[in-house]
Structures are given as structure tokens and as C-alpha cells.
Amino acid sequence: MTASAAMTELMSFQRETEALGEIAGRLGWDQETVMPRGAAEQRADEISALEGVLHARRTDPRIGEWLEAARPEGAVEEAQLYHIRRSFARNTKIPARLAAALARQTSLSQGIWAEARANDDVAAFLPTFGSVLSLVREQAAALAEGGDLYDALLDDYEPEASGARLSQMFGALRPRLVSLRERILGAEVTPPRLTGTFAEAGQLQVSTALARAFGYDFTRGRIDKAVHPFSSGSGNDVRITTRTVATDPFNCFYSTIHEVGHAAYEQGIDQGYLLTPLGRGVSMGVHESQSRIYENQLGRSRAFTGHLFGLMKDTFGDFGIADPDAFYGAVNRVQSGYIRTEADEVHYNLHVLLRFDLERALVAGDLDPQDLEEAWNTRFETDFGVRVDCPANGMLQDVHWSVGLIGYFPTYTLGNVYAGCLHQALRAAVPDLDDHLASGDTGPATAWLRETLQRHGGLRTPRETVKHACGFDPHEGPLLDYLETKFGALYGLS
Template identity: 40%
Template sequence: MATDAAAAEEADAYAELTERLERITAVQGASGVLGWDQQVMMPSGGTPARSKQLSVLSSMSHEMLTDERTGELLDACEELDLDGPESAVLRETRREYERAAAVPGELVEEMSSTASEALAAWEEAKAEDDFEAFAPYLERHVELKREYAEHVDPDRDPYEVLFEDYEPCLPLERAEDILAELKGTLVPMIDEIRASDVDVTTDAFEGTFDADAQEALSRDVLSTLGYDWEHGRLDVSSHPFTSGNQFDCRVTTRFDESDPLGALMSTIHEFGHAFYNLGLPREHYGTPLGESRDLSVHESQSRLWENQVGRSRAFWDLVLPEVRERFPDVDASVDEAYESANQVYEDNPIRVEADELTYHLHIVVRFEIERALVSGDLDVEDVPEAWNDKYEEYLGIRPGTDAEGCLQDIHWAHGNFGYFPTYSLGSVMATQLYDAASGEIDDLDGKVREGEFADLQDWLRENVHRHGARYETDELVEHATGEEFTASHFLEYVTEKYGELYDLEESV
């Protein structure tokens, strides 16, 4: 009888654990809405109160996760010999629990309040092109993140520990190898492109493009792609981002009246993030089975829609009439629009406006600088010069201001060190996933041209979204594509695509 009672108690432990996870998710979700509001709608003077609100919620979710009862429930559940989806819940929760339990609640609260204050300081510093005004907040973030990494694992490279917050399933060494592989292929390719005398159209979208008309176009394109407006919305922020879950997922973009492509590509990119979130299993909301598989996979979804779809010739066949409807002065052909959308820039310092090739050198710059910051090999005060030097070395340009240089991204204002490599990992993964989808969907290119995205959406839902965090990154990619995660698809894709555009010699 006692044995039966013990078994029942163990079985109840899993239900109690998932209920606890759902409550933690609710608190974190409230933080997410407040963070979205701070970047989109909050009055500029609201920072002091918002900082306290976010730090309290951050502390609450940390306390709930690290509570002694959470550990007891995990121990009890692990005695149940669960397999399949339930074992994945335990694996993911155990990982988060052990990392969180190693970090004092006071530090978590301070990191949150610092991020809230730094965000307001960053927005003002960027607007005023004043790095010195932001520098104290960046320095404090670096100190706090070093302390955080020391608590999680004092015996490892602190940057490696921070990277695991965004990609816990792929080792940093693997990310470094892929970045090195991309750099080794792309640098000579970009040099060859810049030396090419092939006449690629670059001015299909020159002129002045009203911001309101750009927003209307963004909404048109989101609808064309299949954005679920009943569960989402589009707003403007200083840096494009996506926030939410499978019930409420919002996207933002920004508009430059001289660059309609920048806003359009950013909007499509954020659609990819939102489409992933909205496709996660609703019945598992609040547990790892209803959560995304971390940032590399998340970025694969945004980069797939931005690059494989949004920069394709078929997509421009589809969308150019919508562009002309909003901007009658645009008289480019489909080929000219396609070439302009895929031109390799010689003088663009902005990551979110970068072309598909130089984009990865933007990532390498950030990766090298933030790693040096965390290790103590670079002082915060020297970031602008280091940034500009690396841009000159890798991209052949030198930003004219810090606003278009080291202040352009929001990530360091949030304290997100270790995030940037996932953009390149995601781009590589996107190509592999799209190749697999193309092999299973008849005439996918033709379907994009006709605006028929249902088959691609269904493929992504079936092979990626519905699994939540059940599989680790490598396993998910292999499950979806039938092969291990590899950079080869991406390198073959860019070699073929840009070889055709710029008449390059074939090489990978």
C-alpha cells in the first residue's frame, strides 16, 4: 500500500512540476509584455518605475524556478523513468534549474534593473551619437555578466557560459568553427564581387519613400506571407524585434524614407520569428514542449523567410506589384528589383540593412568585440575604436559615427552577450532546412511566385515548430533534414546564387 502511495506521489510530481513551469512562464510573459511596451509605447519618463517592475518580476521567476520544491519535483520525476516528450521536459527544466540555482537572486534582480536603465540610456545615446553616455551602463553589464558566468561555472570561459544562454545545445567551439568557415569563404568572395565589372542593378529603389506608405506595404507583405493578425500586431521601434508566444506574438520594424528595402527585409525577418512562435504547440504552453528551441533555430526561421523567400527572384515576381501600388514611381523590372535586393554593398555599416554575404562579417565583428570585453582583453572605453578598426579591416569601411557604429544594435543594452553568433548559425541552418523543404515540396519556387505559402508553412510546422524544445538543436536539424547540421548547404547556396549574379568563378 505504501508502495502504491509512493508511486502515486511520484506520478503527481510531474503534474505539479508542469503547473509550476506554467506559473513561471506566466511571470516571464508579463515581463515580456512590459519590455515590449518599454520599447514601443511607454512614455520616455517611465523608466524608473519600469526598471523596478521588471526587476521584481525577474526576481520572482528566478525564485520560483530555484525554489527547493522545484528540485524535489525534478528528483521525483526522474525516478519515474519517463521517456519521449516528458523526458525532454525534465532535461530542459533540469538545465535551467541548475543554472539558475547557481546565481543569487540579488544578482538576477540587478541584471534586470540595469538592462531596463541601460535601454533608455542606449536609445538616448544612439539618438545623440554619444557613446560616452552609454559606456557606464555597458561597463556595468560586462561586470554583472562576468559575475553571472562565475556563479554558473567558475572553471570555464565566461563567454562560453554566456553563449549557452542562447544556444545551450551547440558548443561554442562549433559556432567558432562555422564562423571561421563562413569568413574563409565569404571574404574572398566579397573581394571578387567588388572587383567584378558585372553591371548589377543597385538603384531600383532610389528616392524618397514615405514612412506611412512603407508601413502600409509592410502590412500588405505580412498579410501575403500569412501573419495571423488575430494573434499579432506590427509597431515601430528603434530596433526591430519580436516578442510573444503562441497566443500573442508581436513584431516591430523601423522606417528610413531613403531605404524601403531595409524596413521590408526587417519586417519579413521578424515575421519569421513570429511565425515560429505562433506555430508552437498551444496545448504545451508553459512547458519546454511549448517553447522554441533556442536562438539558433529561432534565427533559422527568421533568416529563412528573409533570405530564402524574401530575397528570391520568385518573391519579387510576387511582391513587386504591391510595391508599385504603394510607390508608383518605382518602375524597376523584377530582375532589377531582385538584383537590388541582393546587391553586395561596399559601404553599408548597418547590420540589419546588410546584404546576405557581408552580414556575417558584421556578426564576426560583434562576436570578437564582445568576447574581448567579457575576457577583459578590451576596455569599454576602447570599443568605438576597436569597432571601427574591425569594420575597416573586414568590410573596407569606417563608420562615420558611433550611432551607425557600435551603438547601432540593442543587444548590449539588454546585456545579451553571446547572442550574435546565433544569427550566423541560424542563416546556415535556414539554408539546410529550406533545401530539405524544397526536396519534399513540388515546385516550391513556383508556389512562392504565386503567393502560395501553405505548403512551406505546413512543412515548417511539421518538422520544426510542433516539436517545441523536445529535441536538442542537432537532433532537430537531423530530424527535419535527414542529415547533421552543416555549413555546406549555405556555402553552396551563396556560391551558386552570387556566382550567377556577379559571374564569379565557381568555388566553395
């Protein structure tokens, strides 16, 4: 077989595998949005069956033969082969039985978690979580081949990262975050709090306007409601979800902007990479950098919140906040809270670091699932100064562990670190950015992100992707400087 023929056959086979993977993702989207509750068992069997097909394709011996014979022509083909080779090496370590069992168990577990969360019933969740954790640890052992179990899982979400290196970065973040938090909570300035109720129809109307403002292409996407907001899909079918809370429209608005950041990344990737390994975000950390810079550095900026203030006035009338400056304070109000997805920028990473430490202990066998609730509550009280009031506000709040996404959480903080670096570079590249944001025009910002980062998909490794966009190696400094500058001014800190 010639090198050219091997490359052609490999990429044709890979496109079919990628297409089937998108179908599997659509089943997951359906399950979390519109699937009837009674279909859970059947859906678990469907997802398990499809995962069996996908695993067989991803471990097909012909892939090894094609990889051996193929010779890349240029950087794009070289990157395609890198991703296929990496996927083939990982998947061949996982028995087909285990891949199917994980798919079925996590599909069932998602529904059990949702019901347990609604009922504040940890006991109802623990048996299925124990099963998920056991399967995930078995998967980690197969992948690690004697190495660190957690690193083996982390590599699936953030290639080339390690628990030890992230611990070092997080260790540098924590002291300045804790110091900033304490100074803010001791400040005399108290921004106003949003009060009252806001009709769901109005929230969804503003949510749709925000999605459009941030460049979400509705001809290739849609917005639905879910318990836990998420983005799903790639290329020309990228769907997002949001949620509404009558007393907290910011939950809806910023969940939407956050998920649009994820979706814009997928929609912005070069169409030439469609249904190939380069045709999706390169890592969850880089993905999170897009959602966080959209949500925070852009969406919560003084300039853009002035525009959002006008949208809310037009939609809800007088809602109790006097002017754009007061509204900016309300949007960015710092306060201890239970829910990670609703946390302000100062507290958010403390939520993530808690989860990072707990899941590492679970994987290592140092923490039993039966003791997870107490471990969570104790750590939360230490970090946030309050005791968790109910499981839905504690260990049951996130969907991730129920569906086996262990090793995922640290990519949220890594994404914030990347976003801090990107924001610094963006400000240098677009010096009049605030003038545009004040009128609701995110175009210069989103165009810069699309050109420097999003369109390249998986062409480069995660850190190289961010470095290419920023012009420097990513590190935690820009994020910490941004937070201290922003909240120092907002709270009058010296």
C-alpha cells in the first residue's frame, strides 16, 4: 500500500467514525433535554451498543497498518495522524467490555443523579456512583499501565497535563485568591443585589439576544433548557442549553454566554477539518478558555454590562437597579455561595480546587464514596466559611462524576488561566475594545479569538494553541492580575 493510499483510506475511515461519534453525542443531548424519563433503560442500551461499535472502529487493526504506511504531507496531515495515533493507542488499552459497560452505567447514572439531586437524596446516588467510580478506576488502570491513575484520566481532557503540575499551578493561585477574597469581604463597599422575580419568557428572550450578540450561529445550532447547562456537537450542528431561575436571571444570561463560548469555538473551526480529529476543540482547558473569556472578561466587563442593563430595562422595565454603574456592581457582586456555576470570578476557582482534590483522592482510593459528602462539606466550610445546607448545593450539584467525567474539573481553572492570558493579548490587539462592547458589539473580540485560536481546532497541542494566540507561554499571572485590578477597583481596595 502506498503512503498516499494509506492516508486516503485512513481519513475516510476516520470521517465515518467521527460521524458516528457525533450521533452518540446527539443521543446524549436528547437525554438531557427532551427524552422521556421512561426511556432511560432503553437509552442506556442504545448508547452502550453504539459505544461498542465506536470502540471496535477505534481499535480496528487496520488503523495501525494505515498509520504505519501513511506519510504526512504538511502540518495539517501531521496533526491528523498525531490525534489518530494517540486515540488508537489509548483505545486499544481499554477492553471492549469495559467501554460498553462504562457507556451503559454512566447513561443510567445520569438519570439517577438528576433524581437524587432533585430529592436531596445522597443515599440514592451512592450505589450507582460507586459502580461508576469502580469502572473509571479500572479504565484508569488500563490506560496508566502502572503509572498514575489520575494522570491517565486527566490526559483524556487535557493532553500533556499532570496532576502534579496542576497542583503546582493551583498552589500559586490559591494564596492570592484567598487574600483577594478576604479583602473584598472586609471592604466597606457593598454593591447592590438584584431582587424580584423575572418571567421565564423574558429571560429566554434576553438569552437569545445575548447568544446572537456573541456570534452564535442559529442556522447551525439551537438553545434548549437543561438541569445543568452544556454545549454539544461540532461543525455544523452545535447545540447549547441554559436554565432559568425566576429570582436570578443572571444564571440564565451568563450560562448562555458561557455555552456560546464553547459553541463558537466549535462553529468557528475551519470547515476543511469537518469530521476529522482537527474538527473539534483541542482540549477541555482550551475549550473552557473560550467559554470563560466570553462570559467573564467580555460579558461581565463594565462596558458590556452597560449594554445588558439596557436590554434588561427594555425587557423587564424598572427592575430596581438605578444605573449602569450599579448594575455592573450587581453583576460582579462577590459573595460566598454553594453553586460553582453561579460563583463569582473570585470564588469560582476555589470551587474547582475543592473538586480537584476530592476526585484525586477518590481515584487514589484515599477517599471512599460513602465518606464523600462529609469530606465535601468539611472542605467547603473551610474554604467558604459556611456549612453546606443540602446535598443539591453540595456534592450532588454537578453532573460530572455521575457520568464518569473524573479528571475534567481541573480544566475549568486551567481554562480560566488560559482566558486570562488571552484577555491580556486581546486588549493589546484591540485597544478600543470597550467602545465596541459598550454598544453590544463583540465582533472585534470574537473575530480575534476566531482567527488566532478557534479556527485552528486541534492543529496544535493545548499549550501551543494558547501560546500561538497570545504570543507567550500561558501562566497564572495574567488571570490573577486581572482579578485583582477589576475587583480592587470595584470594591475600593488599596
